Amino acid sequence: MDSSTRGPAGHDAEDIASAKERGWSDLAPIDDAYQAGEITATEWHAAVLDVIEPAYLNGDNPRAQSGHSGDDTRWREARSLIVDLLPSPGGTFLDIGCANGHLMESLTEWAVEVGITIEPYGVEISAALADLARTRCPQWAGRIWTANAMGWKPPHRFDAVRTGLDYVPADLRGAYVAHLLDQVVAPGGRLIIGVYNEERDRSTTADLLRSCGYTPAGTTARDHRHPKIQYKGLWVANAE
Ligand SMILES: C[S@@+](CC[C@H](N)C(=O)[O-])C[C@H]1O[C@@H](n2cnc3c(N)ncnc32)[C@H](O)[C@@H]1O
Numbered sequence: 001m002d003s004s005t006r007g008p009a010g011h012d013a014e015d016i017a018s019a020k021e022r023g024w025s026d027l028a029p030i031d032d033a034y035q036a037g038e039i040t041a042t043e044w045h046a047a048v049l050d051v052i053e054p055a056y057l058n059g060d061n062p063r064a065q066s067g068h069s070g071d072d073t074r075w076r077e078a079r080s081l082i083v084d085l086l087p088s089p090g091g092t093f094l095d096i097g098c099a100n101g102h103l104m105e106s107l108t109e110w111a112v113e114v115g116i117t118i119e120p121y122g123v124e125i126s127a128a129l130a131d132l133a134r135t136r137c138p139q140w141a142g143r144i145w146t147a148n149a150m151g152w153k154p155p156h157r158f159d160a161v162r163t164g165l166d167y168v169p170a171d172l173r174g175a176y177v178a179h180l181l182d183q184v185v186a187p188g189g190r191l192i193i194g195v196y197n198e199e200r201d202r203s204t205t206a207d208l209l210r211s212c213g214y215t216p217a218g219t220t221a222r223d224h225r226h227p228k229i230q231y232k233g234l235w236v237a238n239a240e
Contacts, residue, residue, distance in 0.1 A: 026051045034169050044169050045125060045148060053126045056099055065100035065132065077222060078195060078231055079103060080110045082162060084220035085192045085235045090117040091159030094184065096149045097167055098122025101133030104140065121158060123147050125167075149184070150176050157186040160235075165193055165205065174212030177236070185238040190217075194233025197224060206234055 030047045033039045039047065052067065059065040063075045070078065082103075086093065090111065095104050104120035111118050122144040124130040134141040145154070150168050161184050168176040177191065185191050196205055206216050216234040224230050 031170065041150075041169055041172060045150075049126055053128060056126075056129060057132070059100075062100060062102040062105075062136070065129075066102045067099060075102075075106070076110070079106060081195060081220045081222045081231055081233055082107055082192065083110050083114060083116065085190065085194070085218060085233050086111055086116050086118065086160055087190055088116055091119070091189075092121060092186075093118040094121045094123065094154070094158040094161045096123055096161060096163040096180075096184075098124050098133055098144060099126075099129050101137040101140065101144065103162075104133075105137065118160070123149055123152065123154070125149070150179060153183050157184060158189060159186050160190045160192055161185045162192040162194070164196065165208065166196075173208065177209065177212060177214055181236070181238050187238060188240045189238045190235045191238065192233060192235045194220075195231050196233070197229050198232050200228055200230050205232070209234075209236065 027048055030039075030044060030051070033047075034041070034044045056065050056067055063070065063072070068075055068078060093104075093107065095107075098104055101122055104122050108118055108120050120140060120143075122130070122133055122140070124133060124144065124146060125148045127146045130144055130146040133144045137144070145152075149163065150172065161180055163176075163180065165173045165176070180191055193205060193209070198204055200221075206219065209216060214236045217237040219232065219234040221230040221232045
């Protein structure tokens with residue numbers, strides 16, 4: 001989804017790019033059209049959804065319906081580091097881009113293992129995926145909304161909010177973070193960015209946040225199958 005982080009040509013660079021961006025390569029032409037001024041931000045969101053919604057809905061397991069191609073072990077390797085970024089002893093947690101709700105389920109279980117209790121909520125730009133999440137997780141049906149998180153004002157704010165920066169076009173990422181901190185994250189709460197795949201020796205995402213005026217308060221990382229890549233996440237503290 002993030003064409004701005006695509007590496008230079010070359011075998012190793014292609015390997016790294018593919019490990020970082022598995023599943024998102026169809027999105028480069030959409031980013032290009034947006035950057036060229038050929039489509040608006042609203043059209044960018046619609047075009048991205050046209051690519052990912054059918055792919056997720058056709059997934060034959062809960063991970064695939066959340067955009068992950070691995071088995072349960074890999075799902076845990078790729079996502080459980082978010083627990084490191086949660087406040088202790090817990091609180092409300094909003095998964096922006098909750099897809100079929102599988103991360104809401106998994107994170108709730110993984111957090112309990114380390115003594116953290118979260119109350120999960122979700123928001124999803126795809127009405128069909130949000131419906132799927134409500135069907136799969138009927139106990140949380142009343143706390144899963146359909147909305148574009150960019151501009152969305154929830155009925156209440158959350159102690160921890162997770163998102164990807166690539167859920168908006170590249171030039172809107174600073175404004176997206178500002179919106180989430182102003183309207184979605186509770187005062188004193190945490191905005192969690194991740195999980196994203198990044199070169200072990202780079203800090204592109206943290207640097208992007210710093211360039212927008214936000215200093216990460218905490219970071220985490222785990223090894224990826226590709227030796228030069230790590231799964232990473234970070235959080236930004238909201239003002240009290
Ligand atoms: C890779 S999946 C993440 C699934 C799960 N939350 C996880 O982290 O494994 C990204 C989801 O975010 C949704 N999404 C992307 N942009 C969004 C936005 N601006 N507002 C709400 N949802 C968005 C997509 O439709 C997709 O279901």
